[in-house]
Amino acid sequence: MIFTGEFLAFMGLALVAIIGGVLLLNLNKVIHMVVALIFTFVAIAGIYVLLSAEFVAAVQILIYSGAITIIMLFGIMLTKHDDESEAKSGKWRKLFLFLGILGFAFAVYIGIYNFNVEQVPTKLHENNTLQIGEALYSKYIIPFELTSVLLLVALVGSIILAKNDKKKEADKE
Amino acid sequence: MELLNVYQNNYLIVFVFLCLGVLLPVVALYLGKLLRPYKPSDAKYTTYESGIEPFHDSRVQFNVRYYIFALMFVIFDVETVFLYPWAVAYDKLGIFALVEMLIFVAMLLIGLVYAWKKKVLRWI
Numbered sequence: 001m002i003f004t005g006e007f008l009a010f011m012g013l014a015l016v017a018i019i020g021g022v023l024l025l026n027l028n029k030v031i032h033m034v035v036a037l038i039f040t041f042v043a044i045a046g047i048y049v050l051l052s053a054e055f056v057a058a059v060q061i062l063i064y065s066g067a068i069t070i071i072m073l074f075g076i077m078l079t080k081h082d083d084e085s086e087a088k089s090g091k092w093r094k095l096f097l098f099l100g101i102l103g104f105a106f107a108v109y110i111g112i113y114n115f116n117v118e119q120v121p122t123k124l125h126e127n128n129t130l131q132i133g134e135a136l137y138s139k140y141i142i143p144f145e146l147t148s149v150l151l152l153v154a155l156v157g158s159i160i161l162a163k164n165d166k167k168k169e170a171d172k173e
Numbered sequence: 174m175e176l177l178n179v180y181q182n183n184y185l186i187v188f189v190f191l192c193l194g195v196l197l198p199v200v201a202l203y204l205g206k207l208l209r210p211y212k213p214s215d216a217k218y219t220t221y222e223s224g225i226e227p228f229h230d231s232r233v234q235f236n237v238r239y240y241i242f243a244l245m246f247v248i249f250d251v252e253t254v255f256l257y258p259w260a261v262a263y264d265k266l267g268i269f270a271l272v273e274m275l276i277f278v279a280m281l282l283i284g285l286v287y288a289w290k291k292k293v294l295r296w297i
Contacts, residue, residue, distance in 0.1 A: 006181065042191070049184055052177070059254050067247040074243040125180040133262025136255075137270040145273065147255070148280035151248050155284035158244045159293055162237045 010050055017043035030076045034069060041065040054128040241293050252281050 020040030024033050041064040048057035136144055220227040259266070259274050288294055 046188075049187075050181075052180065055258065062254060063247070063250060067250045071240075071243050071247055074240050078237065078240055125177055129258050129261045130265070133258030133260075134265055136258060137262065137266050137273060141273060144255070145276060148277040151251060152280050152284045155245065155248050155281070156287055159241060159288055159291055162241045162244075163291060163293070 006050060010047065013043045013046040013050070016040075017047070031073075034072055034076070037072070038065045038069055041069075052125040052128070054125070055132050238293070241288075245288065245293075248284070249281070252278070 017040045020036045020038075020043060023036035024040065027033050027036060041060060045057040045060040045065070048054075048060055255277065256274070259270060263270070
């Protein structure tokens with residue numbers, strides 16, 4: 001194994017991402033969890049940068065650590081905080097969980113270690129956004145237009161769901 | 174692959190800024206903790222409410238209405254993400270891409286008009 005700068009950067013980013021995820025599960029206060037989640041998102045954006053996917057990294061920062069975090073904060077404000085989860089873990093449960101994690105790790109290791117990705121020589125780091133724009137608006141035009149339909153459905157659906165809640169509340173009152 | 178190295182080295186500056194951004198509040202708060210006197214008493218920890226004894230919980234449950242604003246923000250954020258590569262590659266794409274983008278924006282305008290008609294956008 002060669003300790004290049006890229007390798008070190010990847011290790012650091014992966015470590016931050018995993019620690020963020022673990023903290024997200026283990027912290028007690030919800031706002032702290034969101035901060036841990038932001039660390040994970042930013043670290044994953046860093047991994048995208050390492051893979052020369054500059055635009056995806058920017059989108060990751062913009063959408064995930066910006067918008068999704070805001071959605072989660074709003075979700076926190078909508079819920080009740082005083083509920084406390086009780087730890088109910090028996091010895092057997094923990095053992096089975098550990099075995100499950102080991103099995104999953106083993107399966108992923110087997111799946112990934114000799115996974116053959118066909119390498120196409122590209123120059124993604126040169127004008128990344130321009131390349132994506134050209135591909136998206138000439139070759140992949142139908143998926144792009146379908147995305148607009150998907151966004152429309154999401155918008156209308158969220159409005160319908162939230163509106164229904166409000167009506168029910170009014171009925172209760 | 175000399176260019177790739179240049180590309181990666183450029184991100185060192187981003188990394189330095191990121192570290193500064195994370196370290197600045199941590200160091201500032203820690204220094205504040207070191208410097209300020211620490212003499213706690215019960216009276217200092219009570220919530221100040223204009224002399225009235227505090228009661229109830231300080232947190233309130235928000236209305237669902239605010240959540241719709243957040244959701245719409247996310248959806249239009251995604252739209253902006255699609256506009257960005259289009260704007261960068263605009264010179265190479267020509268009139269067809271313009272029409273495509275107009276369809277895309279029109280689709281989301283329908284959603285906006287729907288939200289408007291449903292009176293979701295009203296801030297009370």
